[in-house]
Amino acid sequence: MGFFSSLFGKKQKPEEVKQEAKHEAPKQEVKREPIVEKKVETPVVETKKVEEIKKENMSDTIKFKIDGKECVGKNGQSILDAAIENGVYIPSLCHMKDVIPAGSCRICQIKMNGRTMAACTTPLTCDCNNLEIENDTPEINEVRKAIVEVLFVEGNHFCPSCEKSGCCELQALGYKYAMLVPRFQYAFPQREIFAASPNLMLDRNRCILCKKCVRIIKDEKGRSVFALKNRGHKLEINIDVDLAKTLSPAIAQKAMEICPVGAIIKKEKGFAVPIGSRKFDLKPIGIGNLN
Numbered sequence: 001m002g003f004f005s006s007l008f009g010k011k012q013k014p015e016e017v018k019q020e021a022k023h024e025a026p027k028q029e030v031k032r033e034p035i036v037e038k039k040v041e042t043p044v045v046e047t048k049k050v051e052e053i054k055k056e057n058m059s060d061t062i063k064f065k066i067d068g069k070e071c072v073g074k075n076g077q078s079i080l081d082a083a084i085e086n087g088v089y090i091p092s093l094c095h096m097k098d099v100i101p102a103g104s105c106r107i108c109q110i111k112m113n114g115r116t117m118a119a120c121t122t123p124l125t126c127d128c129n130n131l132e133i134e135n136d137t138p139e140i141n142e143v144r145k146a147i148v149e150v151l152f153v154e155g156n157h158f159c160p161s162c163e164k165s166g167c168c169e170l171q172a173l174g175y176k177y178a179m180l181v182p183r184f185q186y187a188f189p190q191r192e193i194f195a196a197s198p199n200l201m202l203d204r205n206r207c208i209l210c211k212k213c214v215r216i217i218k219d220e221k222g223r224s225v226f227a228l229k230n231r232g233h234k235l236e237i238n239i240d241v242d243l244a245k246t247l248s249p250a251i252a253q254k255a256m257e258i259c260p261v262g263a264i265i266k267k268e269k270g271f272a273v274p275i276g277s278r279k280f281d282l283k284p285i286g287i288g289n290l291n
Contacts, residue, residue: 060074060075061073061074061075062074062075062077062124062125062126062128062129063129063130064082064124064128064129064130064131064132064133065130065131065132065133066083066086066088067088067133067134067135067136067137068132069086069088071083071086071088072086073085073086073124073128074124075123075124075125075126076124076125077123077124078101078119078120078121078122078123078124079110079117079119079120079122079123079124079133080092080101080108080120081097082124083119083135084097088135089136089286089287090108090110090119090135091107091108091144091173091176091285092107092108092119093105093107093151093169093170093173093208093210093260094120094210094211094212094260095108095120096212096215096216096258099215099216100215101118101120101121102120102121102210102211102215103120103121104209104210104211105147105151105208106147107144107147107148107173108120109140109143109144110122110133110134110135110140111133111134111137111140112128112131112133112134116143119135144177145177145178145179146183148170148173148174148177148179149179149182149183149184150182150184151170151208152170152179153182153184153185153186153187154187154189155187155189155191155205155206155207156188156189156191156205156206157170157171157205157206157261159171162206162262163262163265163271164206164261164262165262165275165278166273166275166276166277166278166279166281167273167278167279167280168260168261168262168280169261169280171261171280172280172284172285173285175280175284176284176286189205191203191204191205191207192204193205194239194241194244195267196241196244196245197239197245197247197252197267198245199247199248199249199251199266199267199268200244200255200256200264200265200266201265201266201267202237202239202264203262203263203264204237204263205263206261206262207236207237207261207263208260208261208263209235209236209237210259211228212258212260213225213226213237213255213258213264214226214227214237216254216258217254217255217258219243219246219247219251220248220251223240223243224240225240225243225244225251225255226238226239227239227240237263249266252266252267253266
């Protein structure tokens with residue numbers, strides 16, 4: 001036993017262990033201070049500099065060139081609207097001033113930095129300063145001519161008997177780009193004609209889906225008269241029959257005027273202006289007719 005007691009030490013009694021525990025120093029609680037996040041305040045001087053830089057980049061006046069002609073536009077303004085204000089003609093069949101552009105016809109395509117863009121949906125920005133825009137070039141005009149041909153063959157257009165002949169923008173563009181025989185096959189679709197309204201007729205055979213009537217024509221209460229129906233190659237303009245029957249002659253006349261082709265015709269009086277004295281009979285499109 002002497003060997004083991006010297007090896008492991010003397011065994012303490014429970015009473016002795018309790019007495020030693022009493023003499024141990026009490027544990028001190030460590031108080032932790034709450035972590036406060038310090039806010040880093042940006043100097044006012046630097047903030048002002050950033051705002052000044054932004055204002056410089058968002059300058060209202062944008063200077064650019066179209067086919068070498070110097071033009072001036074406003075930041076955010078569409079290239080097509082800016083071109084019209086500068087006396088530059090860019091053809092379009094779906095554009096109308098102060099109306100949100102749709103980019104439906106693609107006739108207004110131009111070239112910016114080698115890329116083809118739609119002028120009606122492309123806004124001017126600070127990046128457009130001193131930019132060269134291509135518009136009236138053989139390459140672009142050939143593409144526009146092809147688009148006009150496609151619009152002719154995918155519908156049923158009989159210009160000599162159409163009320164809109166001489167005022168039709170599609171017909172005028174066909175003359176402008178010297179369209180003779182389309183390079184594409186005629187589709188000859190079968191489309192319905194709506195004539196239930198006492199003041200208006202909708203001939204879907206001539207419709208090119210510019211969507212002007214959908215975006216603009218509303219009745220006296222602000223309700224849309226026209227809408228889009230179906231999708232893909234079956235897409236067509238639909239008309240609210242009840243609203244169409246109550247349309248005033250003034251709204252029917254407006255619908256006819258904004259339609260670039262002869263799809264919407266005002267009833268009762270036709271060929272009021274004789275052929276030969278109409279808009280594009282007197283001046284070709286693009287000469288004094290910029291919008």
